[in-house]
Amino acid sequence: MTLGxxxxxxxGRLVKGSPEATFGGFVTDTRRLKAGDFFWALKGASFDAHDFLPNTVPLGVRGWLAREDALAVLKDLPPETVAVKDTLKALQDLAAWHRRRFNIPVVAITGSNGKSTTKEMLKSVFSAAGETCSNAGNLNNQFGLPLSLLELGPEHRFGVFELGASKRGDIREIGEVARPTCGIITNIGPSHLQYFGDLETVYETKTELAGCLAEGGRLVYNYDDRFLSRLNGRDFPKLTFGRDPGADLRVLEGEQLRLEYAGEIHAIRLPHAGGHNFLNAAAAAGAALAAGLDFGAIRKGLERYTPPPMRLQELKFGGATVVLDAYNSNPQSAASAIKQVLGMARPLYFMLGDMKELGQHSAHYHTDLGAALAHTGAERVFLAGPEMKPAVEAYMKAGGCCAVYAETLDGWLDEARALIKAGKGTFLVKASRSMKFERIVEGL
Structure with missing residues (x-):
């Protein structure tokens, strides 16, 4: 690619430099900037890289892409300079241009829960058939998704990307950049309600993906979901998954994963099995079918899947099993995690922290969680965080009798570690990312 x-x-407008000069890449982080780099100045909610432009010239940078108004007040420009109105929009435009150079299956995944797990499952399936490009879980927004798409290369046969959102319009913005051949919506639930406000807005935001598909693209979605079921009557290419007999790809009841599709039943030995993971696996299988893979390839990929760290990750400490699910937490994912460990070795211990970003709905959902915990037969329940106070009250009111509560994790951290070291039972460790509950197992 040339600068022109x-x-x-x-x-944009080429302010300085030859249009024939080769453009081979760029850096967005000033901390990584070195001589000879091309710097792309981005502006976010709490930062503006344009403030650092004058400091980059002495480093010997090759060039900049920056806002017109910022360049207008600077006298000393690097050898190559491109001016645009909006550098984030320019980044997205470049990623969209690059994406359209590749005629390969590209899957975009959104939903309130299971995005990352479904992405990793599908990546495992695709990788068994060819090189696959995907994004890290924290590169799923307006900044990260374009950067991830720019990693697509001629060696890739597939692309699978997670899309995150915190407000209406977010999925449309980055979905139009990805222009996927297949979209997955895992479910609609109470996640990020602090920003969305209500479940209806969550639904409207997640389903923006349907309007971003490439021509002939197919939407794969959860048939069982009470919100997504509204899509059943809409006329567009789709493939549904779920436990309901009406789903195209049906998850059959049982301890092992069995998928029924087009009248045939396919048994899959899914590692780290759990009912919630069955639906994630079905979503991944649906997208793989849409990409033209058969069940032989799907089975091979799913059977070698390994969950990412801190996502229902099973760790052994002597005779104790810790289910570490500390990457994030919301009402749906917490309920699923609790359900999974109920069938594991007793005694059971729950070590739970705040479910963040629920806004005005926080007390309601934490109260529900506390009441549910009272009926699990847990040996002891450890709760931490200011938003967990209603959960403690609901737990005791519903008949729970073995709760330990503290404002912060440090309040009972040593006691929790001692129990795990004692080496008996199953311990569920779950909280929102900011709670950093992985500290419980660090150093054990």
Whole structure:
């Protein structure tokens, strides 16, 4: 790609430099910037890289892509400079231009729960058939998704990308950049309600993905979901998954994963099995079918799947099993995790922290969680965080009798570690990311 082609792709203006010069990449983080780099200045909610532009010239940077208004007040420019109105929009435009160079199956995944697990499962399936490009879980927003798409190369046969959102319009914004051949919506639930406000807005935001599909693209979605079932009557290419007999790809009851599709039943030995993971696996299988893979390839990929760290990760400490699910937490994922460990070795211990970003609904959902915990038969329940106070009250009111509560994890951290070291039973460790509950197992 030349500098002139870059300027054209992003609707920018070449201020300085030869349009024939080769453009081979860029850096967005000033901390990683070195001589010879091309710096792409981004602006976010709490930062503006344009403030650092003057400091990059002494480093010997090759060039900048920056806002017109920021460049207008600077006298000392690097050898190559491209001006645009909006550098984030330019980044997305470049990623969209790059994405359209590849005629391969590209899957975009959104939903309130299970996005990352479904992505990793599908990546495992695709990788068994060819090189696969995907994004890290924290690169799923307006900044990260374009950067991930730019990693697509001629060696890739598949792409699978997770899309995150915190407000209406977010999925449309990055979905139109990805222009997927297949979209997955895992479910609609009470996640990020602090920003969305209500479940209806969550539904409207997640289903923006349906309007971002490439021509002929197919939407794969959860038939069982009470919100997503509204899509059943809409006329567009789709494949549904779920436990309901009406789903195209049906999860059959049983301890092992069995999928019924087009009248045939396919048994899959899914590692780290759990009912919630069955639905995630079905979503991944649906997207793989949409991409043209058969059940032989799907089975091979799913049977070698390994969950990412801190996502229902089973750890052994002597005779104790810790289910570490500390990457994030919300009402749906907490309920699923609790359900999974109920069938594991007793005694059971729950070590739970705040479910963040629920806004005005926080007390309601934490109360529900506490009441549910009272009926699990747990040996002891450890709760931490200011938002967990209603859970403690509900737990005791519903008949629970073995609760330990503290404002912070440090309040009972040593006691929790001692129990795990004693080496008996199953311990569920779950909380929102900011609670950093992985500290419980660090150093054990």
């Amino acid at each position: 082609e870059l300027a054209a792709a992003v609707g």
